[in-house]
Amino acid sequence: MLRKPFGPEPGPSPLPENLLPDLVQRKPILLCLDYDGTISEIAREPQLARPVSGAVETLRTLAAHRGRVTTALISGRTLSDLRSMLSLPPGIALAGVHGLQLLDTTGKTEVAPGIEECRADLQSARLWLERNLPANSGFIVENKGIALALHYRQAALPIAHYVRDSFEQFITERTTSLQPRHGKMVLEALPRIATKAAAVRMLWHRVGREFKPVYFGDDLTDEDAFRELAAHGIPVLVGESRPTAARYRVGGPADVVGVLRALAAALEARTKRSAAGLG
Numbered sequence: 415m416l417r418k419p420f421g422p423e424p425g426p427s428p429l430p431e432n433l434l435p436d437l438v439q440r441k442p443i444l445l446c447l448d449y450d451g452t453i454s455e456i457a458r459e460p461q462l463a464r465p466v467s468g469a470v471e472t473l474r475t476l477a478a479h480r481g482r483v484t485t486a487l488i489s490g491r492t493l494s495d496l497r498s499m500l501s502l503p504p505g506i507a508l509a510g511v512h513g514l515q516l517l518d519t520t521g522k523t524e525v526a527p528g529i530e531e532c533r534a535d536l537q538s539a540r541l542w543l544e545r546n547l548p549a550n551s552g553f554i555v556e557n558k559g560i561a562l563a564l565h566y567r568q569a570a571l572p573i574a575h576y577v578r579d580s581f582e583q584f585i586t587e588r589t590t591s592l593q594p595r596h597g598k599m600v601l602e603a604l605p606r607i608a609t610k611a612a613a614v615r616m617l618w619h620r621v622g623r624e625f626k627p628v629y630f631g632d633d634l635t636d637e638d639a640f641r642e643l644a645a646h647g648i649p650v651l652v653g654e655s656r657p658t659a660a661r662y663r664v665g666g667p668a669d670v671v672g673v674l675r676a677l678a679a680a681l682e683a684r685t686k687r688s689a690a691g692l693g
Contacts (some may be wrong), residue, residue, distance in 0.1 A: 442484070449487055455666075473598040486508070535591045536561070562602065631649075640660045
């Protein structure tokens, strides 16, 4: 008997509208958010990406309910970059450069141990880019100090792929402490110790296991965090459906803000009920 051929893997399910508002009534949430493509649209140049309408205001509302929601932004951007783009109140954690930098909820700043061992390889990667990038060809190099990002969104496609692949080969074959990490039209030379999964794990340990971790992200660099939370959290892909470890999906940054607004409204209503002695 002929077997029915396997079809494509199903994508993540749409995030149920009441999932997070209902969840926060039962237990506290560790809410983790990527930045680019999650609460901001992807921009042609990294410095042009700004939070979509309502994002910052909603994060401020959530920050007032830290007993029920601890919020963290986990990004490939540096802490200084995130701070310059977001005016956020104390109590929101920031994990920069894929978790290599951390500003925790108490305001303490830390850098991951082991960075010093990567300095020589990072310098080699910088020199490779200086010597091999064609002038005025649309490439943007983002020097994060403890990582390098080669943005090729504005470069012509054939040369973009050639340079990207050559840089990836250099990282893989000529460095020992770095790994190539692909994102949307960007290739990073990143210390091997950096993962967003490790950042989520550390934050979850600090807030307590009674918190349910929720993670919104759009990029390939978010997949390790999705896998980390596959069994015990709520991983949510932002954007078009694709093969992913995320369980749920929303359409884009504006939809993320809509979900966060519903969560904030549920928290505000809960606070009013408590103040009125209604439980």
